[in-house]
Amino acid sequence: MDGATLPDTYKREAWASADGRTVQVVGLAGGCKTASAEVTAQSADQVQITLVTTYHPPAGGGVCTEELRDVPLNVVLDAPLGDRRIVLESREQTG
Template sequence: MLFFAVAACGQPSDDVGFGGQPPAPPPAPVQPKPVDQRTPVPPQQLSQGAPKVWTQDGGSVVVATGSEGGCSKVHAELVEQNAQQVKIRLVDEIPEPSGICTMDLRYPPLAVQLDAPLEQRQVIVEQIDVKVPKK
């Protein structure tokens, strides 16, 4: 009898428990298009000190210029979007311990997908550094 109980535990189940749905997979990263296929966001729509920001795909994608260097790697996160503003966080991941790194600086374009076109909403860009374990 114990054999059947143990064997049943190893069977795959389509049930996710409590009648819920499995979590949705994260959205695929959006790739920035070449500069000539983007539209600059007017300065009056940008937070003070924001890097260069564009829209693409009819305003439904916002592209901001990140900053990384040496061993660090930057990515963009859409933090908030509502009727008045879109908030984007540029996260520069710095490996810890750093080890030997080059002294170069890179300014990659980073894109985030919006639920609706940007139109006249304000774009707030914040930049943070985060220490991550070295791989």
């Protein structure tokens, strides 16, 4: 597992399902932010997964709470994980 580029707020953890095709990672959500994950690259030796935090501005100029919580997220691989290394990255966007 390589999570070197992740901010300290993220957990550097991942679990593969019994068949190895589904990988669970941990994103961050809360307040006006939702979490998702996407497989951004797959090769014979590694799988790159991006943890995405999307900010949704409150309607009518309201306020968002600041709390963030861990959210389990699943991604499905084209082939079983096997011995491939997982590389975690993060991205923030506005929805």
